[in-house]
Structure formats: C-alpha cells, structure tokens
Amino acid sequence: MGRVIARPAFLDETELPEILLKTARLQVLPFEDADFPLLLDLHSDPEVNRYHSPGPVPMAKEEARRRLNNYVQMHRQxxxxxxxxxxxxxxxxxRAGFSWQQEPAGYELGYSLKRSAWGRGYAxxxxxxxxxxxxxxTDHDHLLAYAVSENLASLRVMQKAxxxxxxxxxxxxxxxxxxxxDRTEFENLSNQQRV
Structure with a gap:
C-alpha cells in the first residue's frame, strides 16, 4: 500500500474519538457496525451511485456490508x-474521507452525499x-481525488478544495x-490565506 501514515495522535488504541473534525455545518465521525442501515440507505439510491461503483443501480446489501467493514477496519488500523x-x-x-488507491498510488479523497444534501455546498x-x-x-506528501470526467460538479469541488x-x-x-x-502546494496556499 505504499508508505504507511503515522498513526494520528488523537487515536488511542482503546477509545475511538466521537467526532474527528467539524466544519461550520458538518461533522465527521468513524463508522460503526450499527451504521449499516445508513450506508445501505445512502447507496440504495441509483442517482447517488451514478458516478460510483456499482453505477446507477442500488448497491447490493453484501457490497454495502463489505464496504462498511472495510471503513471500520481501516479506521481502527x-x-x-x-x-x-x-x-x-x-x-x-x-460519507467522506480517504481510501488508498493503487493506480495511481496514493490516498484518494472521496465523498458521497444523499440526494437530499445535494446543492447545499456540503461537498x-x-x-x-x-x-x-x-x-x-498525516505525513503523506500528496492527496488525490478523481471523478468520472462527465461529473462536472465533483470536478468543481476538487478545484474549490x-x-x-x-x-x-x-x-x-x-x-x-x-x-x-501536494503538501508544498497546500502549505503555500495556507500561508497565502493567513496573509
């Protein structure tokens, strides 16, 4: 999987944090096994899946369960x-966060929002x-994001980020x-925003 990140300081072996980060309107928390109905509901909407695997169809329960198990395991690891x-x-x-990509290699930023949350600037x-x-x-030197090329809304989100x-x-x-x-680009942008 390439270079492993340093385990974030906030992560304790025995206790997972409830809220990982907050914005003005949103918060991010680790998934738990009990969240299966939420993830299944999200990916039961063919429009939500239009530009994600499995495409514009409801996701199978087994696939939603596999993904949830992976999200929980990756967070714990x-x-x-x-x-x-x-x-x-x-x-x-x-859902929002990161997953490791083999080709091209690196962590990928990804998100998927319920249709009722579209158009509010949440992404x-x-x-x-x-x-x-x-x-x-993390100590990684770059972050990736991608979308199907016709998904112009997601491409604009990446630019705005x-x-x-x-x-x-x-x-x-x-x-x-x-x-x-890249880390250098992020740091330069952050420094410019502080001035």
Whole structure:
C-alpha cells in the first residue's frame, strides 16, 4: 500500500474519538457496525451511485456490508478511512474521507452525499476540511481525488478544495479526471490565506 501514515495522535488504541473534525455545518465521525442501515440507505439510491461503483443501480446489501467493514477496519488500523458525515445536529448526510488507491498510488479523497444534501455546498465544505486534516494529521506528501470526467460538479469541488488538474485516465472502465494537491502546494496556499 505504499508508505504507511503515522498513526494520528488523537487515536488511542482503546477509545475511538466521537467526532474527528467539524466544519461550520458538518461533522465527521468513524463508522460503526450499527451504521449499516445508513450506508445501505445512502447507496440504495441509483442517482447517488451514478458516478460510483456499482453505477446507477442500488448497491447490493453484501457490497454495502463489505464496504462498511472495510471503513471500520481501516479506521481502527490507521486512523484514515471513509467516515460518516452528519450535520451538526446529527442528521446523516453521507460519507467522506480517504481510501488508498493503487493506480495511481496514493490516498484518494472521496465523498458521497444523499440526494437530499445535494446543492447545499456540503461537498465543497467537507472536501476543503478533509484536505486540511489530511496534511495536518498525516505525513503523506500528496492527496488525490478523481471523478468520472462527465461529473462536472465533483470536478468543481476538487478545484474549490485547492486541488489542481493532474491526470486523465480510465478507472473502472470509465474516463476519469484526477486532481492532486501536494503538501508544498497546500502549505503555500495556507500561508497565502493567513496573509
């Protein structure tokens, strides 16, 4: 899987933090086994899955369970995973976080929102915060994000999160556009915003 990140300081072996990060309107928490109905409901909407595997169909229960198990396991092992995304009042609106990609190699920022959460700016809000969190809490030198090339809304989110166009290639037999941000670029942008 490449270079393993340093285990984030906030992560204790015996106790997982309840809230990993907050924005003005959103909070991110680790998934738990009991969250299966939430994840299944999210991916039961064909429109939510349009640009994700399995495509514009409801996700099978077995696949949703496999993904949830992976999210829980990855969080426990490394502190980096796809996490539960809620409003500050606890309403589940989707998932967001990171997963390791083999080709091209690196952690990928990803999110999936319930249709009722679309058009509110949540994707941009959480993507920006996840980029910040990634570079402040891990020692990786770059972060990737990609979307099916026709998914212009997601490509705009990546741009607004401070990522730059990097690569076009097929992924899962679909033309995809990749964005990337390096640690140096992130630090330069952060310094400019403070001035």
């Amino acid at each position: 490394s502190g980096v995973s796809k996490w539960k995304l809620e409003t500050l009042d606890g309403e589940f609106v989707g 941009t809000e959480i993507a920006r915060e996840l980029v910040r969190w990634f570079f402040e809490e 401070g990522m730059r166009l990097w690569l076009e290639m097929e992924k899962h037999d679909l033309p995809c556009t990749f964005y990337r941000v």
